[in-house]
Amino acid sequence: MERRTIFGGWFLPAALVLPQLLVTILFFLLPAGEAIYQSLTATDAFGLHTRFVGWANFAALFADPTYLATLLRTAIFCALVTLLALALALVLAVFADREIRGRAIYRTLLIWPYAVAPAVSAVLWVFVMHPQVGILGRLLNRAGLHWDYTLNPIQAMGLVIVASAWTQVSYNFVFFLAGLQSISPAVIEAARMDGARGFHRFRTIIFPLLMPTTFFLLIVNLVYAAFETFGTIMALTRGGPGQATETLVVKVYRDGVVNLDLSGSAAQSVVLMLLVIALTALQFRFLDRRTN
Amino acid sequence: MTRTRTDWLAHIVLGLGVILFAFPVWLIFAGATQDAGAINRGDLSLLPRLSHLGIFLSVLRHGAADSKIPVWHMLMISALMALGIAIGKIVISFISAYAVVFFRFPFRRIAFWTIFITLMLPVEVRIIPTYAVMANFGMINSFAGLTVPLIASATATLLFRQVFIAIPDELVEAARMDGAGPIRFLRDILVPVSAANIAALFVILFVYGWNQYLWPLLVATDPRLDTIVIGIVQLIDTGSILTPWNTMMAMSLLAIIPPVVVVVAMQRWFVKGLTEVEK
Numbered sequence: 001m002e003r004r005t006i007f008g009g010w011f012l013p014a015a016l017v018l019p020q021l022l023v024t025i026l027f028f029l030l031p032a033g034e035a036i037y038q039s040l041t042a043t044d045a046f047g048l049h050t051r052f053v054g055w056a057n058f059a060a061l062f063a064d065p066t067y068l069a070t071l072l073r074t075a076i077f078c079a080l081v082t083l084l085a086l087a088l089a090l091v092l093a094v095f096a097d098r099e100i101r102g103r104a105i106y107r108t109l110l111i112w113p114y115a116v117a118p119a120v121s122a123v124l125w126v127f128v129m130h131p132q133v134g135i136l137g138r139l140l141n142r143a144g145l146h147w148d149y150t151l152n153p154i155q156a157m158g159l160v161i162v163a164s165a166w167t168q169v170s171y172n173f174v175f176f177l178a179g180l181q182s183i184s185p186a187v188i189e190a191a192r193m194d195g196a197r198g199f200h201r202f203r204t205i206i207f208p209l210l211m212p213t214t215f216f217l218l219i220v221n222l223v224y225a226a227f228e229t230f231g232t233i234m235a236l237t238r239g240g241p242g243q244a245t246e247t248l249v250v251k252v253y254r255d256g257v258v259n260l261d262l263s264g265s266a267a268q269s270v271v272l273m274l275l276v277i278a279l280t281a282l283q284f285r286f287l288d289r290r291t292n
Numbered sequence: 293m294t295r296t297r298t299d300w301l302a303h304i305v306l307g308l309g310v311i312l313f314a315f316p317v318w319l320i321f322a323g324a325t326q327d328a329g330a331i332n333r334g335d336l337s338l339l340p341r342l343s344h345l346g347i348f349l350s351v352l353r354h355g356a357a358d359s360k361i362p363v364w365h366m367l368m369i370s371a372l373m374a375l376g377i378a379i380g381k382i383v384i385s386f387i388s389a390y391a392v393v394f395f396r397f398p399f400r401r402i403a404f405w406t407i408f409i410t411l412m413l414p415v416e417v418r419i420i421p422t423y424a425v426m427a428n429f430g431m432i433n434s435f436a437g438l439t440v441p442l443i444a445s446a447t448a449t450l451l452f453r454q455v456f457i458a459i460p461d462e463l464v465e466a467a468r469m470d471g472a473g474p475i476r477f478l479r480d481i482l483v484p485v486s487a488a489n490i491a492a493l494f495v496i497l498f499v500y501g502w503n504q505y506l507w508p509l510l511v512a513t514d515p516r517l518d519t520i521v522i523g524i525v526q527l528i529d530t531g532s533i534l535t536p537w538n539t540m541m542a543m544s545l546l547a548i549i550p551p552v553v554v555v556v557a558m559q560r561w562f563v564k565g566l567t568e569v570e571k
Contacts, residue, residue, distance in 0.1 A: 006394055006395055006396055007394050007395055007474045007477075009395070009474075010395070010396075010397035010398065012391075012395070012474055012475075013391035013392075013394075013395035013397045013400075014391075014397055016387040016388060016390060016391035017387075017388040017391045017392065017403050017407075019384045019387070019388070020384045020385065020387075020388035020407055020444055020449065021388070021403055021406060021407065023384065023440065023441070023443060023444035024406055024407055024409075024410050024444045025406070026425065026429075026441075027422060027425065027440070027441035027444065028409070028410045028413050028418075028444060029406070029409075030421075030425050031418045031421035031422040031424070031425050032413060032418055032421070034421035034424060034425065035418055035420070035421040038420075038421065088309075091305065091309075092305070092306065092309045095301070095302040095305045095306050096302075096306060098299055098302045099299075100298075100299045100302045100303065100306075101298070106306045106309075106310065108556060108559060109310045109313070109314070110306070110309055110310065110313065111555065111556075111559060111562075111563070112313075112552050112555055112556055113313045114499065114555055115499050115502075115503075115548070115551035115552040115554065115555040116503075116548055116551075116552070117502065117503035117505065117521050117547065117548075117551075118503065118505070119503075119505040119521050119524070119525050120503075120521060120524060120544055120547050120548060121316075122525075123320075123524055123525070123528060123540065123544045124316035124317065124319070124320060124544065125316065126528065127316065127319050127320055127323060127336065127537075127541065128315075128316055128319065132332070132334055133331055133332065133334065133336060133537060134336070135319060135336050135338070138334050138336075166312075166313075169313075170313075171566075174563055174566055174567065175566075175567060178563070178567040223414075227414050227416040227417065228414075228416070230416055230505065230506050231503075231505035231506065231521070231525070234505075234525065235524075235525045235528055249416050249417075249506075252419060252420070253419060253506070256419060256420040257419070257420070257423075257510065262420065265419075265420050266420065266421065269417060269418055269419070269420065269421065272416075272417040273413060273417050273418070276413065276414065276417055
């Protein structure tokens with residue numbers, strides 16, 4: 001849709017888009033280009049000579065079993081975080097949508113965690129689950145369950161998943177609640193007249209109507225789990241024990257910043273960019289279909 | 293409505309949900325007032341020692357034991373960063389959306405798509421190359437380095453574009469009849485019309501800025517630029533028997549309060565804005 005009425009001149013609009021354009025080019029496009037360039041070249045150990053190596057860095061990356069393992073681990077991690085965060089938020093939203101006393105208070109008490117930083121939420125979980133200090137972790141050990149997420153890879157992964165999902169529930173809750181409230185009361189009433197009750201009514205009438213919201217949240221949560229959980233993971237396990245909780249972003253950080261493997265880390269960055277572009281494209285195709 | 297009896301199931305489920313989120317926060321509040329040695333021995337209790345509430349003040353003033361940076365300073369850096377990112381993003385997105393919607397100029401489409409593409413590139417994806425660019429500009433360890441690279445956002449530009457497109461042509465015409473130039477139109481019509489959207493974006497972007505971790509970790513190694521989030525994770529990294537657990541808990545609580553206050557105080561705009569911005 002285009003406007004019919006516009007203002008004349010080109011100097012003013014050019015000056016108005018310039019700041020945004022400059023930031024975009026300097027801090028988004030230039031680094032992206034730099035990553036692509038580095039991913040296609042190799043620099044010798046002294047940093048003196050750089051030569052073009054084509055796909056070699058990518059070939060090496062996908063031949064590296066630790067990278068493939070991280071790829072698979074990230075996929076599992078994202079799937080479980082998304083599932084947990086969506087399921088919990090949906091249950092809470094369904095009940096918060098009912099006509100009960102004090103529901104405004106319940107809503108506020110379920111929305112505020114949106115403000116908690118992922119890295120800080122990890123610290124909160126340390127005090128709950130730490131094997132010696134944590135209030136629950138300690139109990140698990142006293143019960144003889146050998147709880148120690150700093151040593152046990154599966155426990156570490158479980159904790160990182162729960163802590164990451166915990167921070168994302170409020171966001172999903174807001175959207176599910178908005179989605180539920182936009183369902184016309186007439187539809188619900190009609191379902192009730194037809195005798196659809198309780199869970200059956202939810203599954204056959206309400207959940208299908210929530211599908212657009214759910215699909216949108218699915219993509220947002222996958223992107224969140226893949227890219228924004230860096231702080232949570234670093235604060236809880238630093239990717240360990242070993243590589244047990246190392247996701248793709250943690251690996252880029254470890255290889256690039258800690259181990260200074262620039263070409264390898266650049267190739268990883270390019271893979272991540274392709275992933276984000278694929279997810280974004282998926283989201284926009286879906287939005288297009290819905291608005292048309 | 294026929295439903296007059298209490299919906300116990302709903303109260304139980306929602307109550308459990310509230311506890312799931314409130315419990316860890318209560319735990320750090322209670323823990324902050326306890327003795328670090330006792331916590332380390334596994335004696336973390338859910339009952340706060342009210343006589344030791346002074347820990348919050350002393351942490352604010354002096355910071356953690358081995359750090360020279362007081363927590364009020366970290367909170368200030370976090371607040372400045374969050375405000376800088378929120379206001380910066382809103383301003384540059386607002387004016388660029390204005391230019392794209394209300395003017396025709398060469399390369400308008402290219403400019404719009406260039407901005408749009410950034411939607412796809414979160415900072416986590418391009419860590420190393422962005423760092424290299426920052427180093428070339430000499431922006432490492434500067435406040436500008438902390439904020440400016442994060443203030444371009446396609447999301448905000450897209451939102452304002454939608455708002456502006458929905459403004460009826462008649463309103464624009466009427467303003468022009470009254471002799472309003474482009475700047476006066478922006479100030480007297482567009483800003484008031486989009487006030488609710490600006491408020492919603494402010495909440496979302498303030499939280500986004502306050503909660504940054506990876507970017508400040510890379511760009512600001514100078515402790516005087518430590519944000520509160522960085523300060524807390526640094527403490528946990530020392531992860532030994534010497535970890536001042538109670539200090540860490542006090543800091544975590546202080547780190548949570550400001551963004552939570554912003555979200556709760558502006559809850560109505562935030563909820564409306566969130567569901568509109570992202571769709």
